[in-house]
Amino acid sequence: xxxxxxxxxxxxxxxxxxxxxxxxxxxxxxxxxxxxxxxxxxxxxxxxxxxxxxxxxxxxxxxxxxxxxxxxxxxxxxxxxxxxxxxxxxxxxxxxxxxxxxxxxxxxxxxxxxxxxxxxxxxxxxxxxxxxxxxxxxxxxxxxxxxxxxxxxxxxxxxxxxxxxxxxxxxxxxxxxxxxxxxxxxxxxxxxxxxxxxxxxxxxxxxxxxxxxxxxxxxxxxxxxxxxxxxxxxxxxxxxxxxxxxxxxxxxxxxxxxxxxxxxxxxxxxxxxxxxxxxxx
Amino acid sequence: xxxxxxxxxxxxxxxxxxxxxxxxxxxxxxxxxxxxxxxxxxxxxxxxxxxxxxxxxxxxxxxxxxxxxxxxxxxxxxxxxxxxxxxxxxxxxxxxxxxxxxxxxxxxxxxxxxxxxxxxxxxxxxxxxxxxxxxxxxxxxxxxxxxxxxxxxxxxxxxxxxxxxxxxxxxxxxxxxxxxxxxxxxxxxxxxxxxxxxxxxxxxxxxxxxxxxxxxxxxxxxxxxxxxxxxxxxxxxxxxxxxxxxxxxxxxxxxxxxxxxxxxxxxxxxxxxxxxxxxxxxxxxxxxxxxxxxxxxxxxxxxxxxxxxxxxxxxxxxxxxxxxxxxxxxxxxxxxxxxxxxxxxxxxxxxxxxxxxxxxxxxxxxxxxxxxxxxxxxxxxxxxxxxxxxxxxxxxxxxxxxxxxxxxxxx
Numbered sequence: 001x002x003x004x005x006x007x008x009x010x011x012x013x014x015x016x017x018x019x020x021x022x023x024x025x026x027x028x029x030x031x032x033x034x035x036x037x038x039x040x041x042x043x044x045x046x047x048x049x050x051x052x053x054x055x056x057x058x059x060x061x062x063x064x065x066x067x068x069x070x071x072x073x074x075x076x077x078x079x080x081x082x083x084x085x086x087x088x089x090x091x092x093x094x095x096x097x098x099x100x101x102x103x104x105x106x107x108x109x110x111x112x113x114x115x116x117x118x119x120x121x122x123x124x125x126x127x128x129x130x131x132x133x134x135x136x137x138x139x140x141x142x143x144x145x146x147x148x149x150x151x152x153x154x155x156x157x158x159x160x161x162x163x164x165x166x167x168x169x170x171x172x173x174x175x176x177x178x179x180x181x182x183x184x185x186x187x188x189x190x191x192x193x194x195x196x197x198x199x200x201x202x203x204x205x206x207x208x209x210x211x212x213x214x215x216x217x218x219x220x221x222x223x224x225x226x227x228x229x230x231x232x233x234x235x236x237x238x239x240x241x242x243x244x245x246x247x248x249x250x251x252x253x254x255x256x257x258x259x260x261x262x263x264x265x266x267x268x269x270x271x272x273x274x275x276x277x278x279x280x281x
Numbered sequence: 282x283x284x285x286x287x288x289x290x291x292x293x294x295x296x297x298x299x300x301x302x303x304x305x306x307x308x309x310x311x312x313x314x315x316x317x318x319x320x321x322x323x324x325x326x327x328x329x330x331x332x333x334x335x336x337x338x339x340x341x342x343x344x345x346x347x348x349x350x351x352x353x354x355x356x357x358x359x360x361x362x363x364x365x366x367x368x369x370x371x372x373x374x375x376x377x378x379x380x381x382x383x384x385x386x387x388x389x390x391x392x393x394x395x396x397x398x399x400x401x402x403x404x405x406x407x408x409x410x411x412x413x414x415x416x417x418x419x420x421x422x423x424x425x426x427x428x429x430x431x432x433x434x435x436x437x438x439x440x441x442x443x444x445x446x447x448x449x450x451x452x453x454x455x456x457x458x459x460x461x462x463x464x465x466x467x468x469x470x471x472x473x474x475x476x477x478x479x480x481x482x483x484x485x486x487x488x489x490x491x492x493x494x495x496x497x498x499x500x501x502x503x504x505x506x507x508x509x510x511x512x513x514x515x516x517x518x519x520x521x522x523x524x525x526x527x528x529x530x531x532x533x534x535x536x537x538x539x540x541x542x543x544x545x546x547x548x549x550x551x552x553x554x555x556x557x558x559x560x561x562x563x564x565x566x567x568x569x570x571x572x573x574x575x576x577x578x579x580x581x582x583x584x585x586x587x588x589x590x591x592x593x594x595x596x597x598x599x600x601x602x603x604x605x606x607x608x609x610x611x612x613x614x615x616x617x618x619x620x621x622x623x624x625x626x627x628x629x630x631x632x633x634x635x636x637x638x639x640x641x642x643x644x645x646x647x648x649x650x651x652x653x654x655x656x657x658x659x660x661x662x663x664x665x666x667x668x669x670x671x672x673x674x675x676x677x678x679x680x681x682x683x684x685x686x687x688x689x690x691x692x
Contacts, residue, residue, distance in 0.1 A: 057589055074595075081593045087586040091608040091687035100604060101594045134687075154594075 041211030080156030346425035437658030496564030508576025556638035575617025579610030
């Protein structure tokens with residue numbers, strides 16, 4: 001059964017203006033339970049807007065987002081979010097950052113139960129030695145692990161990852177990819193990964209959907225990844241299926257890029273009439 | 282050991298001592314010698330340069346006033362009179378800039394006749410001091426009173442210090458004398474007799490500190506909650522904006538008058554002294570604006586990432602404010618509080634002066650009205666004490682900020 005459905009999503013930030021600022025148009029997507037779906041796209045193509053529509057931080061201008069058949073009106077503990085820039089609260093320790101999420105998700109549990117839960121998840125992401133440290137004392141990879149633990153501790157039915165590994169170096173990135181896959185495989189949650197890295201998408205996902213660049217970004221045709229799990233990074237490069245899927249997607253995206261460049265070169269953009277916000281009273 | 286010492290001195294805001302400690306422990310001698318000079322040597326040199334300039338300026342003012350006095354004497358009494366006045370002024374200058382002796386040996390009194398002795402504070406059998414000044418009555422009459430030199434200021438400081446000891450001993454004696462009587466009075470349901478003698482300089486400082494803290498607390502209790510509320514709601518922000526814009530630039534003096542109008546009306550039937558209440562409320566109202574504006578700005582400009590986290594985790598309003606918004610805006614709130622405290626200390630002197638409330642302000646005013654030989658020097662002492670206390674208060678705020686805020690500031 002479909003856990004998440006996007007129906008004819010249209011999103012614009014300033015509907016009244018002549019320049020409409022359309023970000024997304026005609027987005028249709030269905031994600032089945034337990035699936036690992038990746039959305040790949042150029043930077044600036046509206047990926048983060050799409051994520052915020054799904055997790056409930058934004059509302060679509062037209063169309064609807066259905067989660068388990070119900071319309072998404074607000075954020076929910078059922079959809080855990082891992083942000084691109086970690087978004088850990090710098091004044092709280094690793095433990096407290098995760099504990100805050102656990103307390104909110106399970107308000108009826110006692111302090112000890114919450115603490116055990118937090119400790120389990122910290123152990124799962126391999127940060128037990130750093131449980132009392134503060135975010136600024138951690139490396140980028142460690143911070144993203146905390147962010148993963150914070151999203152998972154709420155026991156969400158779906159994990160939404162917005163370029164979670166974008167800011168990490170290649171080695172840490174590979175490690176965390178494996179870790180996220182391991183966690184996903186043990187819990188068999190639905191996962192949605194937004195990324196700009198085709199290799200990462202092919203390595204991790206069951207299904208890959210390219211996002212055509214905005215304005216009026218929309219989803220392209222999907223590509224199925226028929227590689228058996230567990231996938232092995234070291235031999236993957238020699239796998240014909242991997243090479244084929246990867247090359248298809250890259251070719252598609254490159255074409256899109258050229259098309260985009262050709263169509264937009266003559267367009268004259270009128271800048272929106274916006275003023276900087278002044279906090280000085 | 283060394284590292285923990287450095288950590289501690291950094292934490293309490295004495296980071297400038299760090300290279301010296303490293304130098305003593307023999308670490309990177311060349312680099313740390315340079316650092317020590319930059320952080321300790323250079324400031325000390327600049328202090329000496331300042332004292333030198335001050336001395337030159339004060340002496341030239343003294344001499345120009347002296348010259349005109351001598352000329353006047355020449356007009357009135359001829360060359361002999363001018364010569365007499367000139368000698369008096371020269372010997373007076375020596376005594377003004379001379380030594381201040383604190384002693385319990387009566388033999389030291391004889392030193393008063395020497396040329397460069399400012400005063401001798403002699404311990405008496407009551408345990409307090411008698412101050413004997415070196416200036417003769419003629420010298421007192423003729424000495425030019427202008428900007429005091431650093432040495433005069435130093436002597437005024439000693440005078441105030443000895444005076445503090447005298448008043449302290451006096452108070453103690455009073456307390457012992459009235460202890461029994463007061464017990465009796467309290468038992469009878471009457472008010473105890475309190476010391477009503479002259480306050481010492483230290484008492485004035487303490488009174489001023491009390492006033493400034495009361496005012497600061499008032500500012501904190503008004504400005505922080507209102508700042509948070511207005512920061513959270515754009516509607517409220519625009520609705521109180523005009524109040525802030527109009528009242529923020531109002532002068533401390535006008536605040537004092539306004540508060541006096543209200544407080545004297547409210548307390549018309551009470552007998553106590555309302556000057557303390559008036560001055561601390563005025564101080565609070567003058568100084569709270571920086572905190573109000575900074576708090577509102579801090580709360581309104583919390584990083585959207587943190588707000589998104591709060592939304593995704595579905596934090597309740599209470600949690601959202603106390604776990605996310607307040608910690609995120611603490612650095613700005615503290616910046617506001619630091620400005621508030623320094624403004625409070627700055628306006629305090631003027632307000633005490635006008636409100637006739639005891640404290641440093643009235644001390645300065647009384648000395649100015651007094652016009653004694655060392656009054657100006659005492660005013661300069663008060664000026665330095667005021668500056669040092671203001672500096673110390675700011676350091677204390679920085680210390681508290683570093684204790685509870687996640688962002689460390691070092692300025």
